[in-house]
Amino acid sequence: xxxxDSISLPRGFRLPRAGxxxxxxxxxxxxxxxxxxxxxxxxxxxxxPAPSDVALAGWKLLLSGELVRNIWVSFxxxxxxxxxxxxxxxxxxxxxGLSQLSARLTDTTLQMVRNVPHLALIxxxxxxxxxxxxxxxxxxxxxxxxxxxxxxxxxxxxxxxxLIEMGRIYGMTDRELFRRVILPGALPSIFVGIRFALGIMWxxxxxxxxxxxxxxxxxxxxxxxxxxxxxxxxxxxxIYALLGKLADSxxxxxxxxxxxxxxxxxxx
Amino acid sequence: MQTALRTTLPETELASRANxxxxxxxxxxxxxxxxxxxxxxxxxxxxxxxxxxxxxxxDLHIPARQFVAIVGKSGCGxxxxxxxxxxxxxxxxxxxxxxxxxxxxxxIRVMFQEPRLLPWARVLSNVEVxxxxxxxxxxxxxxxxxxxAEVGLGDKRDQWPSVLSGGQKQRVALARALVARPRVLAxxxxxxxxxxxxxxxxxxxxxxxxxxxxxxxxxxxxxxSEAVALADRVLVIEEGRIAHDVMVNASRPRTRGSVExxxxxxxxxxxxxxxxxxx
Numbered sequence: 033x034x035x036x037d038s039i040s041l042p043r044g045f046r047l048p049r050a051g052x053x054x055x056x057x058x059x060x061x062x063x064x065x066x067x068x069x070x071x072x073x074x075x076x077x078x079x080x081p082a083p084s085d086v087a088l089a090g091w092k093l094l095l096s097g098e099l100v101r102n103i104w105v106s107f108x109x110x111x112x113x114x115x116x117x118x119x120x121x122x123x124x125x126x127x128x129g130l131s132q133l134s135a136r137l138t139d140t141t142l143q144m145v146r147n148v149p150h151l152a153l154i155x156x157x158x159x160x161x162x163x164x165x166x167x168x169x170x171x172x173x174x175x176x177x178x179x180x181x182x183x184x185x186x187x188x189x190x191x192x193x194x195l196i197e198m199g200r201i202y203g204m205t206d207r208e209l210f211r212r213v214i215l216p217g218a219l220p221s222i223f224v225g226i227r228f229a230l231g232i233m234w235x236x237x238x239x240x241x242x243x244x245x246x247x248x249x250x251x252x253x254x255x256x257x258x259x260x261x262x263x264x265x266x267x268x269x270x271i272y273a274l275l276g277k278l279a280d281s282x283x284x285x286x287x288x289x290x291x292x293x294x295x296x297x298x299x300x
Numbered sequence: 301m302q303t304a305l306r307t308t309l310p311e312t313e314l315a316s317r318a319n320x321x322x323x324x325x326x327x328x329x330x331x332x333x334x335x336x337x338x339x340x341x342x343x344x345x346x347x348x349x350x351x352x353x354x355x356x357x358x359d360l361h362i363p364a365r366q367f368v369a370i371v372g373k374s375g376c377g378x379x380x381x382x383x384x385x386x387x388x389x390x391x392x393x394x395x396x397x398x399x400x401x402x403x404x405x406x407x408i409r410v411m412f413q414e415p416r417l418l419p420w421a422r423v424l425s426n427v428e429v430x431x432x433x434x435x436x437x438x439x440x441x442x443x444x445x446x447x448x449a450e451v452g453l454g455d456k457r458d459q460w461p462s463v464l465s466g467g468q469k470q471r472v473a474l475a476r477a478l479v480a481r482p483r484v485l486a487x488x489x490x491x492x493x494x495x496x497x498x499x500x501x502x503x504x505x506x507x508x509x510x511x512x513x514x515x516x517x518x519x520x521x522x523x524x525s526e527a528v529a530l531a532d533r534v535l536v537i538e539e540g541r542i543a544h545d546v547m548v549n550a551s552r553p554r555t556r557g558s559v560e561x562x563x564x565x566x567x568x569x570x571x572x573x574x575x576x577x578x579x
Contacts, residue, residue, distance in 0.1 A: 198416040201388065202476075203405050203432040212429075216420040293420040295462045 081263040086270065089263035098252070103271065106237060106248040109165065110275075113172025114233050118226070121177040125184025129218070130210075135185075142181065150174045151239055163244040168237065175236040176229040183225025187218030220294060223287045230279040238272060337365035337516035338401060338483040340385065344394035347380055354380045356540035357394070362533075364399070367510055367517040369527030372537035373572065379488055381537065382520045386410040386486045398484065406432045409482035413489040415469035417461040423472055424448065424457040430476035447479035448472070450512075451505060467498035471505065478509060485510075487519045491526065500556070503530055507552070524572070528565045529554055536571055544571050 063083050069075045070082030077085070093099035124142065128135040150171060161167035191214050199209045241250025249268050256264035291297045340362040347355040354377040362368050370378045383389045385396060386408060398407070409430070417426045427444040428435055434443075448454050451471040461469055470490060477485060487506070491499045507530055510517050521527050527534045528548055536544035546568060550560050 194412070194414060194416050195418065197388070198412075199429075201386070201410055202429050204429075212421070213418065216418070219420075291420075293460045293462065 078262065081266060085263045086267050089261070090267050093252075093264070093267070102247060102249050102252045103275075106241065106250070107275070109168050109241075109248065110172060110233050110237050113169045113237065114176050114229065116169065117173030117176035118180045118229060120173070121180035121225075121229075122184050122222070124177075125181045125222075126188065129185045129188025130214075139185075142178075146178050146182075151236065154240060154243055158244050163246065167244060168240045168248075171240045172233055172236045175232045179228035179232060180222070180225040183221045183228070184218065187221030187225075188214060190221070191217035220291060223283065223291070227280065227283050230283060231276070234272060234276050234279070336483065337514050338398040338403065338407065339364040340484065340516065340518075341397045341399075342385075342394070345381070345384065345391065345396065346393040347377075347384060347389065348392055354540055355384070358540075358542060360535070360542060362516060362518070365514050365516055367507075367519070367530060367532045369519045369521060369531035369534045370537060371521060371524055371527050371534060371568065371572070374522065376537045377540045378520045378537045382410070382486050382488050382518060385484070385518060401483075403483070406434075406480040407483040408486070409477040409480065409484070410486045410488065411470075411473055411477045411490045413492045415461070415466075415473040417469055417472055417476075419461055421461075422457070423453065423459050423461065423464070426461065426472055427475045427479050430479040432480055434480070444475075444479055447475040450478065450509065451475045465498075467494055467502060470494065470502060474505070474509070478513065481513065482515055484516045484518070487517070487521075489521055490519075492522075499526075506530060511552070524565050524568050525561075528561050528568070529556060534564075534568060536568060544568070 066075070066080070067083045070077065070080070070085075075082075081089075090099060124138065128139055153174070154167075154171060157167045157170055161170065195213050195217065196209065199213045204212065237248075238250045241248040242254050245251040249271060253265050253268035256262075256268070288297055340360070342358050342360040342362075345355055345358040345360075346353070358381060370381060372378045380389065384391055388410070417423075418429070421429070424441070424444050427447055428440050430447070431437070431440055431443065434440060445454065445457060448457055451474050453468060453471055453475065456464065456468065456472075461472065464472065470493075474490075490506075491502050494502060503526060506517075506519075517531075519527065519530060524534075531548055534544075534546045534548060535542050536546070546564065548561075548564060550558070550564075554561060
């Protein structure tokens, strides 16, 4: 690695290479300033507890096993909802991208449903499912469905028709054409959909858990509010931030692996 | 109308020319000949798009292994003729046949102005696409490597297409068209997007592989000097018909800009321009 780096050293001026730690400088600095401000008494503990107090609360919850259990429950709900909604969205995107008939049959309906804010369905969903798992999974799946559907459809529709003609000339069967031309061509757009969907996934889950749940991170935060445990509320919010970042990083790694051919992902 | 201005040699003379075997062919005898070109017979070919009749009755015989260039103004129907020959469009009336041989899909290949490479496949697997049904056979790699070496890009096999230059991409596209050893190769302005020097290098490459492999070549171009430099025969298409059919008898390898070729180029150009005056 270092050998390759030294060979390809640029001649002109260049900013120092950004290592893996650079991106953490700003968050860590914010926490440090926050700690100093709290200790100095600039921020009252009732408004915002010091990071050390938040960490302590986290440690206690970790020891009691409550934290891990709640994170696990939320993570499980998010993943299942994402998989279900994402698969259905992907399937509809494929069907409507590949078949005119399917698109004419369902696209208008889907576009109408899309314009209803899915969080507005929470009261209805609670009436249907109660505050069971089903309610949360349904809402997450619905939220995740649309970005993946729209971007898959867009990706397939915008595959270069000249490449499709080329594939036909060279005798590709429908299957081959899909696997070698259409799917790889649509992949960059599908990844955009996935990253949008991951954001919506957390947002939806947290709202759903805050309103109606008996476990999970959102429930933990609401429970803490009732007992005025502001450190646990802040802890929950920080964990959301970390989980969101984790999901985004995972999709970036996947993107890098599958889009190695794309000029934007090649080593400069 | 279309026969009135014919400058072609009579059919019988054409046949004797084939037997005469010019020098280039003698040289090729020493190499293994992998494929043989197919002859083309086109009878009463018509094609319309909506109300617009693009081809109005084309009759044409192309002997096996001939290099034919088709020139004409934009919209004259030359690309449509090529797309019909390649089977990319449906024929409205008339017929196109390739001698008596039963043809395979791999026998006819097309090369376009755009390279049309798959950006997500490495150079070698882009060439393997050209094998058609043999794509998954055991010697696919070896055959694709041979085709790449033939166009001088053997060292680029593991590159992504995005890092290649325009000329290199077009050479990969040529390797992909050649890899299945086609018997008819149709070129639709294959050099139109290249700069002047790359163009000349590519013309030499096209001529070399044509002489090596002996396929029948059909080149659609708007560049008359390219047509004259490469082809045995130049067809001028005007308003959906063959207006002129000119043999280029200059010996190969041809000297670019020689008096003989320049004279021929001038006369074809004046045909094209005089047609302009009439309308």
